[in-house]
Amino acid sequence: MICGWVLKKGRFSFLEKFIEKLTIIFVSFRGGSYRGKILYRYGDYCKDVYVFQGDDVPYGQATPWNAIIMSDHIFKNFSKNVADYVFLHEYGHTNLHFLLRILFYAAIVPLLILFIGSVVTLLLAPVILLAMGADLHASMSIFLYFSSFAVVFALTVVLVSWPCEILADFFAIKTLGRERYLEAISEIRKMKRKERDVLHKLLIRLLYPPYQIVLLLYDLRYLWMRKP
Numbered sequence: 001m002i003c004g005w006v007l008k009k010g011r012f013s014f015l016e017k018f019i020e021k022l023t024i025i026f027v028s029f030r031g032g033s034y035r036g037k038i039l040y041r042y043g044d045y046c047k048d049v050y051v052f053q054g055d056d057v058p059y060g061q062a063t064p065w066n067a068i069i070m071s072d073h074i075f076k077n078f079s080k081n082v083a084d085y086v087f088l089h090e091y092g093h094t095n096l097h098f099l100l101r102i103l104f105y106a107a108i109v110p111l112l113i114l115f116i117g118s119v120v121t122l123l124l125a126p127v128i129l130l131a132m133g134a135d136l137h138a139s140m141s142i143f144l145y146f147s148s149f150a151v152v153f154a155l156t157v158v159l160v161s162w163p164c165e166i167l168a169d170f171f172a173i174k175t176l177g178r179e180r181y182l183e184a185i186s187e188i189r190k191m192k193r194k195e196r197d198v199l200h201k202l203l204i205r206l207l208y209p210p211y212q213i214v215l216l217l218y219d220l221r222y223l224w225m226r227k228p
């Protein structure tokens with residue numbers, strides 16, 4: 001056993017094999033290569049984790065069928081506290097019924113495509129129109145038209161994604177404790193990441209709320225939850 005997890009070997013059921021194959025396909029679409037399955041344990045929480053190779057965020061993800069995938073980067077370059085945080089955050093996602101997770105992906109993927117399409121169009125279309133001899137007014141109209149689309153799609157992504165991410169982090173904070181949560185977040189933030197383009201950074205922000213907002217809402221949760 002290493003750091004609370006063990007490499008799973010031996011016979012798997014048909015369903016386990018099917019889920020593993022499905023998860024490998026999901027990982028390959030995500031741009032990583034599959035490394036193997038481990039049984040991750042934190043306290044009372046124990047679940048199969050599919051490990052993939054890669055150092056790009058997000059370091060972990062819950063698939064539409066509620067399997068947990070985690071990057072080997074987490075195990076190689078971060079403390080166990082960060083691995084525990086990522087595991088518990090993803091575990092928090094899987095508390096949602098898998099049909100709701102499928103609905104989440106069914107909403108978020110088209111929204112992201114529409115947002116990216118609007119941004120690319122608002123940047124390129126005015127330039128192409130000007131090059132084709134259109135007047136400035138027409139180009140500006142196209143720019144403003146697709147800018148408003150981009151804003152609407154961006155806000156919708158936030159409305160769909162942030163509540164899921166906030167609830168997943170609530171589960172991690174509740175299980176790990178506030179101090180260890182903050183330590184994990186600060187370690188992740190300190191880690192030097194690959195340079196990313198502005199659009200990638202924007203997408204990350206649209207999908208994930210700042211941790212300060214998560215903590216603020218966590219501290220205010222007594223206002224709408226009966227039990228802490």
Ligand SMILES: [Zn+2]
Pocket residue numbers: 089090093164165168
């Ligand atoms: Zn998440």
